[in-house]
Amino acid sequence: DSGVTQTPKHLITATGQRVTLRCSPRSGDLSVYWYQQSLDQGLQFLIQYYNGEERAKGNILERFSAQQFPDLHSELNLSSLELGDSALYFCASSVEGQGLEAFFGQGTRLTVV
Amino acid sequence: DAKTTQPPSMDCAEGRAANLPCNHSTISGNEYVYWYRQIHSQGPQYIIHGLKNNETNEMASLIITEDRKSSTLILPHATLRDTAVYYCIVRVQTGNQFYFGTGTSLTVIP
Numbered sequence: 001d002s003g004v005t006q007t008p009k010h011l012i013t014a015t016g017q018r019v020t021l022r023c024s025p026r027s028g029d030l031s032v033y034w035y036q037q038s039l040d041q042g043l044q045f046l047i048q049y050y051n052g053e054e055r056a057k058g059n060i061l062e063r064f065s066a067q068q069f070p071d072l073h074s075e076l077n078l079s080s081l082e083l084g085d086s087a088l089y090f091c092a093s094s095v096e097g098q099g100l101e102a103f104f105g106q107g108t109r110l111t112v113v
Numbered sequence: 114d115a116k117t118t119q120p121p122s123m124d125c126a127e128g129r130a131a132n133l134p135c136n137h138s139t140i141s142g143n144e145y146v147y148w149y150r151q152i153h154s155q156g157p158q159y160i161i162h163g164l165k166n167n168e169t170n171e172m173a174s175l176i177i178t179e180d181r182k183s184s185t186l187i188l189p190h191a192t193l194r195d196t197a198v199y200y201c202i203v204r205v206q207t208g209n210q211f212y213f214g215t216g217t218s219l220t221v222i223p
Contacts, residue, residue, distance in 0.1 A: 002156060033210060043157070043200075043213035056210055090156050102211060104156030 003027065004105035006091050012111045018079040021108045025072055025093030031055070032074040033094075033102060034066055038087035049074055081112045117201045122218045125195075131188040133217050135201030138182045144203045146177060147211065148186045152197040157213070160186065160199075191221045 003026035013019055025032050034046040036059075045058035049068035060066075063081075068074045078085060088109050092102040118136040125131040137146065147162040161168055161175045163184075168175045174187040188195055200216040 002158075004156070035213075037154075042215055043151075045210040045212065048210055058210060088154060092156070101159045101162075102157075103159065106156050107154070109154075 002103040002105060004091060004093050004103050006089075006105035006108050008108060009106065010109050010111075012113060013081060015081055015083060015112055017081050017112075018077065019081065019110065021076040021078070021089050021091075021110075023074045023076070023091030023093075023105060025074070025091075026103055029093035029095050029103070030072065031094045031096060032068055032072070033092040034060075034074070034076050035090040035092065035104075036087050037090060037107075038084075041087075043090070046076070078110070083112050086110055086112045117203055117214055119199075119201050119214065119217045121215065122220070124220050124222055125188075125191045127193060127221050127223050128190055131191040131195065131219060131221070133186040133188075133199050133201075133219065134183065135186070136183045137201070137203045140181050140203050141205075143205050145205070146175065146181075146184050147202040147204065148173070148175065149200045149202065149211070149213070150195075150197040151200070151216070152194075157200065191219075193221050193223065195219065196221045 005024040007022045030051045033048045037043045046060040048056040052068050066076045088107045090107045092104040094102045148160040149157040151157045163175045177184045198216040198218050200213050
């Protein structure tokens with residue numbers, strides 16, 4: 001158990017809909033990372049937050065957004081969903097912004113039908 | 114961050130040492146070598162990291178060549194539970210994210 005909690009574990013939704021994925025980092029970790037893993041793309045970095053502020057952006061679509069709240073949990077919002085958004089979404093956390101070790105949650109499997 | 118090259122797949126007999134190679138010929142002096150593994154769609158798991166010296170922990174050993182252009186992750190006594198995709202990642206310590214390549218799919222054979 002990495003200490004990072006992601007909910008829900010599975011999510012099935014229709015195209016065009018909007019969903020919110022939630023991540024609770026390890027106790028004391030200030031930094032949260034979001035990754036997307038689809039079959040043909042591998043693990044792709046989406047975005048990082050550190051202590052409530054956006055720190056780095058990767059290959060995140062404009063239809064996607066994220067935020068980190070004062071209690072340090074984070075949410076990833078995916079809107080206008082397309083079939084191609086079906087993937088595993090992982091959240092990771094680390095103590096500092098630089099993250100020598102990042103601890104990953106078990107992921108949310110999103111299926112868009 | 115420097116690019117890494119890993120073989121796509123490897124097999125290892127249970128109980129034997131698994132040696133997973135990684136090439137990172139463009140690595141810079143301030144870049145670390147990290148290893149993570151992912152077991153069947155679970156979240157990636159940190160294994161070990163190093164800069165110049167060889168490192169060992171309870172999971173594995175990391176051997177980095179003197180010129181730092183390549184490294185080897187060693188699982189000393191592979192078990193079936195070590196079957197996973199292993200990712201070699203090179204990044205600066207102050208980097209903001211980990212870039213995962215395609216990794217090596219290790220299969221431990223009974």
